Amino acid sequence: MEGRIIVVTSGKGGVGKTTATASIGAALAMEGNRVAVIDMDIGLRNLDVVLGLENRIVFNIVDVVNKKCKIRQAAIKDRRIENLFLIPASQSDNKDILSTSGIKRTAKTLKKEFDYIIMDSPAGIEKGFENSVVAADEAIVICTPDVSSIRDADRVIGLLYARSITPKIVVNRIIPKMVAKGDMLNHQDIMEILSVELIGLVPMDEQVVISTNIGLPLVMQNDSKAGQAFKRIARRLNGEIDLPIEIPISKTGIWNKISQKFGLTK
Amino acid sequence: MNFENNLSVKLKGVGDGFWVTLNPLAKEAKLKKDISQLFERLKHLAINAKVVIDIGDGVGYDELISNIGLFLKEKFDVGFVSQSPRKKSKPLKRIRQRDLSKEWAHHRSDVLMIRGRVRSGQKITTKKHIVIIGDINPGAEIYVGGDIIVMGKLMGQVYAGYPNNDKAIIIAIDFKPTQVQIGSFIARELNKNSSEIRAKFACVKKSIVVIQDYLKANPFKDIPWPEVI
Numbered sequence: 492m493e494g495r496i497i498v499v500t501s502g503k504g505g506v507g508k509t510t511a512t513a514s515i516g517a518a519l520a521m522e523g524n525r526v527a528v529i530d531m532d533i534g535l536r537n538l539d540v541v542l543g544l545e546n547r548i549v550f551n552i553v554d555v556v557n558k559k560c561k562i563r564q565a566a567i568k569d570r571r572i573e574n575l576f577l578i579p580a581s582q583s584d585n586k587d588i589l590s591t592s593g594i595k596r597t598a599k600t601l602k603k604e605f606d607y608i609i610m611d612s613p614a615g616i617e618k619g620f621e622n623s624v625v626a627a628d629e630a631i632v633i634c635t636p637d638v639s640s641i642r643d644a645d646r647v648i649g650l651l652y653a654r655s656i657t658p659k660i661v662v663n664r665i666i667p668k669m670v671a672k673g674d675m676l677n678h679q680d681i682m683e684i685l686s687v688e689l690i691g692l693v694p695m696d697e698q699v700v701i702s703t704n705i706g707l708p709l710v711m712q713n714d715s716k717a718g719q720a721f722k723r724i725a726r727r728l729n730g731e732i733d734l735p736i737e738i739p740i741s742k743t744g745i746w747n748k749i750s751q752k753f754g755l756t757k
Numbered sequence: 758m759n760f761e762n763n764l765s766v767k768l769k770g771v772g773d774g775f776w777v778t779l780n781p782l783a784k785e786a787k788l789k790k791d792i793s794q795l796f797e798r799l800k801h802l803a804i805n806a807k808v809v810i811d812i813g814d815g816v817g818y819d820e821l822i823s824n825i826g827l828f829l830k831e832k833f834d835v836g837f838v839s840q841s842p843r844k845k846s847k848p849l850k851r852i853r854q855r856d857l858s859k860e861w862a863h864h865r866s867d868v869l870m871i872r873g874r875v876r877s878g879q880k881i882t883t884k885k886h887i888v889i890i891g892d893i894n895p896g897a898e899i900y901v902g903g904d905i906i907v908m909g910k911l912m913g914q915v916y917a918g919y920p921n922n923d924k925a926i927i928i929a930i931d932f933k934p935t936q937v938q939i940g941s942f943i944a945r946e947l948n949k950n951s952s953e954i955r956a957k958f959a960c961v962k963k964s965i966v967v968i969q970d971y972l973k974a975n976p977f978k979d980i981p982w983p984e985v986i
Contacts, residue, residue, distance in 0.1 A: 642896040645877035684894055684912070686874060 494525075494602040497609050497728070498627035500651075500658075502643030504614030506635045507663040510699055510709065512611035513541045514718060515631070517708035518725030520575035524606040527566060529578045531623040532613035533588060536580035542569065543706020544577050553581040556593040562600055571711065576605070586619040598626030607728075616650060624651065630658040631690065636665055636676040641684055648687055659690040661724060666695045667741035678738070691724035693717050694739035766791040774807030774837075775799075781812040781821060788821075789828055796833045803833040811841035864985040867903070875899070875913065882919075886986070895935055904928075904986070923961045928971060932957035942966050 499512045509532075516528035529552055530538035539545040550565035555578065566576040581588070601608045612623035624630065630651050634644035644660070651658045662678050669675035678692055696717035702709045709718040710725075720737070727734050765783035769776040779788055796803050808829055810822050826838035867885040875881060875889065877896025886903035897913035899905060904926050905917045911929035916938040918925025923940030931954045937944035944959060944966035956971040969976070 638895065642877045642894075645894050645896060649876035649879055683910075684892075686892075 492606075494605045494608055495629060496598055496602065496627050497607065497629045497631060498531075498612050498623050498656075499609060499631045499633060500612035500620060500623060500647055501614065501633040501640070502616060502647040503634075503640045506633050506640050507693075507699075508614070508633050509537045509541050509611050510703065510717075511631070511633050511661060511663065511693075511721065512538060512609050514709045514721035515725050515728065516607070516609045517542075517569075517572050517575055518710040518722045519607050519609075519729060520569070520572045521710065521722075522725060522729055523574070524729065525574045525576075525604070526607045526609065527576045527578055527601060527605045528609045528611065529601075530580035530611050531619060532611060533580045533584050533586050533619065533622075534582065535613065536582050538611050539567075539577060539579045540706060541703050542577055542708060544569065544579075545706070548579050551579045551581040552597075553584050553588055556589050556597050562597070562604060572708065586613070586617070586622070589622050591622070591625050594622055595626050616647065620647075620650075624654055624656065627656060630656045631661055632658045632685075632687075633661050633663050634681065634685070635663050636670070636678070636681060638676075641676075641681055645685055648685060657687065659688045660685055661691045661693060662689070663693045664695045665692055665739045667739045670739075671741055689736060690727055691720055692736060692739055693720040693724075764791045764794075766795060768795045771809065772807075774809065775803075776809050776811060776841075777825075778811045778813070779821075779825070781818045785821060785824060788825065792825065792829065793832065796829070799833075803829075803835055805834065805836035807837045807839070808835045809839055809841055861983065861985050866985050869901075877913075893934075901925075917959075925960075926976070927959040928956070929958075930954070930956050932959075932968070937966060937968070939966050944968060 499508050499515070501508050512528055516526050520526040528538060528542070530536050531552070533553065539548060544567050547567050550560040552565065554560045555562055555565045562578070565578050567579070569575040569577065610623050610627065613619035632644050632647055634640045648658050660682070662681055665678070666675055670677045678689065682689055694716045696715055698712055698715035699709060699717055702712060702715070709715050710722050712718050716739070723734055723737065765780040765788055767778040769778070777792070810825060812818050812822065822840055829835045829838055868888055869883045869885045870888045871881070872890045874891045875893045875897040877894050880898040880900065881887065882900045884902035887899065887901045888906045888908070890908045892909040893899060893907060893911050893913040893915070895912045899913065899915045900919045901917055902919055902922060903917070905915050905928070907929035910931040911934050913934060914936040915927055915934055917927045918940040921940050923942065925939050927937060927939065934947060937947065937959050939959060939961050942961050942964060957968055958971045958974070958976060959966055959968045960976065
């Protein structure tokens with residue numbers, strides 16, 4: 492069976508595209524799929540750092556597309572998670588170095604070798620975005636519960652529809668306490684505007700910063716709420732479409748408040 | 758009216774009489790001279806003929822007309838002199854019949870009707886009115902020459918009566934736009950933080966864009982019959 496190319500995009504920067512790509516990729520690999528995560532942010536590569544593979548880069552995606560090396564040479568195998576491969580971006584090139592035809596050709600080969608190819612798109616809707624979506628079968632749009640992110644996500648959804656891709660939404664960085672107070676948009680409000688399929692809600696999690704800094708995939712940490720949410724997203728992508736979407740809730744019970752006082756829970 | 762050949766008078770045969778068109782601005786002596794010139798050619802045909810004197814849209818030349826009438830009767834023995842019938846203004850009764858005459862059957866209305874969601878970054882431009890069955894997301898832009906009607910949530914930027922039709926209106930079932938502009942006026946202080954869903958409409962009153970509750974204000978209640986716009 493041919494693999495699926497899923498592009499992770501958002502329009503706005505800093506909403507968690509790279510974290511989502513790394514986490515969903517790692518989670519899909521842990522489920523037993525052969526997964527390649529590809530950093531399409533040419534010139535500003537990050538995915539290697541998030542996965543903790545930055546010191547093993549020899550070739551990159553530009554080399555693959557420009558036929559300087561084979562996919563097997565550029566794909567870095569993760570030693571912690573079996574079946575997870577990273578094809579990093581080039582740090583020294585420009586976004587316009589990749590040709591559409593080259594990407595399409597590479598995508599064909601990738602589809603034969605992997606079950607899932609997750610592409611981390613750069614922020615914006617220019618050339619870098621175009622290159623990321625040109626070969627994509629599916630798209631995940633990441634947005635956070637703030638109006639600017641929603642507006643950008645909306646724009647990107649329009650652009651994806653124009654390319655006959657129906658995107659799915661992940662709402663990232665939800666702070667349940669603020670939602671409960673009414674200071675943050677809840678996911679229903681967001682979905683009312685975006686009106687496409689929701690595939691997951693990810694709460695704000697301090698673990699993301701820690702795991703990014705130490706280069707350990709979020710989904711490998713069992714106490715990470717965000718990691719658990721990404722795991723469920725991966726399972727949904729992997730065919731478990733009936734898996735219910737968990738809504739992040741804040742613990743406001745009396746025991747939680749007391750234990751928070753004594754520093755027992757965060 | 759085009760008076761050629763330096764004549765201030767035109768003569769035309771109508772049915773069993775003559776239609777005399779005068780330039781009321783010319784002097785009476787000149788008019789009489791020109792009339793004589795034309796009627797002399799008619800010879801016996803002028804006798805007992807019916808003559809209609811037409812001064813076009815001119816008002817207040819009754820004396821001139823009666824003078825010319827007398828002059829014609831005396832000099833050329835015309836039978837009967839009358840004034841051209843005035844164009845009457847449409848009586849109210851006729852206007853009321855518009856409803857019965859089913860105006861909409863023969864007037865084409867210029868409306869662009871759209872179904873679906875208008876997303877951020879999408880721009881709809883038309884010279885017509887627009888009806889959108891669906892929502893307009895923040896970041897979307899609607900620029901129309903006429904009115905805007907949104908059967909859904911209006912959250913984007915809308916410009917009715919583009920570029921300078923101040924009579925245009927905007928109606929939305931849920932009115933929470935980012936920016937509203939009608940003709941040459943931009944709405945100020947849009948209260949978009951209110952969470953209640955209310956149909957509102959915007960129009961220009963005294964050079965200010967006024968936004969009112971649509972059902973409470975009921976802006977078109979005074980139009981007694983359906984009009985095509």
